[in-house]
């Protein structure tokens with residue numbers, strides 16, 4: 354195996370069973386959400402999420418390292434550029450200086466962030482490509498783009514998706530701020546302690562959030578099934594794409610994660 | 623005097639909610655040992671009021687004096703933690719805050735966060751679990767395998783573990799059957815007798831009105847009445863709060879008094895018959 358990146362590895366994992374469109378949509382929005390991350394907390398959540406996805410893919414971690422190796426030189430180059438070109442904000446910011454060459458801690462942090470973003474992006478894409486055959490990816494993309502090319506097609510589903518998202522985000526946002534409040538009232542502090550301690554504070558917030566989102570998603574999925582929405586469409590394509598309950602649940606969990614990133618990058622806690 | 627709000631304003635700024643809401647010019651004091659009911663329509667600011675009390679949010683303007691400790695917009699986290707340890711906050715669906723592997727761990731959480739060591743936290747947790755009525759054989763169980771009623775009790779235990787001076791409850795009886803309500807009322811009475819100050823937000827006027835010594839009614843971010851429940855419910859009804867059904871009943875049979883419980887109502891009726 355010379356380039357693992359983009360190669361499908363059949364497993365019986367949960368991620369293998371997902372509709373390719375679910376994974377494509379998540380990958381696409383993950384890249385956007387990545388741009389929102391601006392703190393140890395938000396990066397922590399994203400790292401959790403990616404680690405969980407890797408775990409669920411049942412693909413050995415070695416495969417991901419191999420995927421990473423192919424672009425490692427590019428990442429190092431980007432890091433160097435950041436490191437050398439970031440001007441120190443003030444005197445105390447300088448870490449090392451050699452003549453004209455000055456390395457600041459801001460530059461160091463920026464270059465680490467760049468690397469982290471790249472790694473997370475590559476890992477997520479690898480999760481998609483190793484759990485999905487390329488024909489399914491193609492089918493998924495064409496299916497996703499259909500409504501754009503033929504205006505008026507499948508507007509019902511599209512509208513439903515939009516309205517579901519619009520309904521879910523505020524509900525989850527309120528749930529989430531209540532959970533955060535509840536843990537803060539029990540003395541959880543996001544502002545004190547070491548990095549390790551702070552990262553641990555994620556657990557009391559994310560576990561209840563996922564449990565609430567899961568319950569809500571299940572109820573919603575059942576409601577939709579009762580009303581005959583899911584699986585009701587007959588497809589004529591040779592490669593049949595099937596949007597199932599599990600896809601809805603995964604999408605909602607991803608919405609939760611995305612929301613918490615946006616929330617934590619704006620919220621004044 | 624224990625807690626004093628001085629011209630407190632609070633304004634939500636949020637990109638998710640279209641309408642901005644504010645609590646306006648709140649000035650009141652809460653004495654220690656009081657049992658207060660906070661009522662008003664949905665969206666009138668009751669939960670916001672509780673969040674201010676627990677310093678989960680800070681006043682946009684004005685200040686709150688907690689037993690001499692002044693809190694305002696710029697109070698640092700360290701001070702807030704000091705104030706917060708005197709509060710226990712039971713949220714509307716407290717079971718949603720559970721996350722630990724076992725019941726005991728979850729109840730210990732607040733005790734550990736507020737500076738107890740593991741042994742002290744464990745001792746306090748066991749004590750409160752007993753008071754709340756969670757049997758010992760459940761202590762090592764996973765919180766996620768409990769019934770909803772048990773989960774709620776565990777979560778309440780988690781809020782009470784530090785023996786807080788002030789107990790805040792948001793809609794504590796919502797979704798509860800009569801048995802569970804009775805259980806909860808016993809717990810509240812117990813902590814009230816121990817000296818805790820209790821502030822409960824509730825629509826369940828029938829259950830709470832007989833117990834409290836003061837009711838505060840909110841309308842669109844302002845306090846519109848603040849008095850003892852008998853005075854409040856003796857006035858003509860308005861849309862902000864439904865009087866207890868005993869009061870409505872008394873009115874419908876032409877009584878002028880304001881009985882807050884079935885017992886009081888029965889006494890009134892007996893008095894007429896004699």
Ligand SMILES: Nc1ncnc2c1ncn2[C@@H]1O[C@H](COP(=O)(O)OP(=O)(O)O)[C@@H](O)[C@H]1O
Nearest residue numbers: 634636639643663664665666667668669670671
């Ligand atoms: N996090 C928030 N961001 C913006 N507005 C909010 C937020 N939480 C509550 N509100 C608004 O503040 C108002 C009062 O809310 P709340 O105190 O929860 O009322 P109550 O508990 O009396 O139902 C509501 O209109 C609500 O929409």
Ligand SMILES: [Mg+2]
Nearest residue numbers: 668669670792
């Ligand atoms: Mg409320």
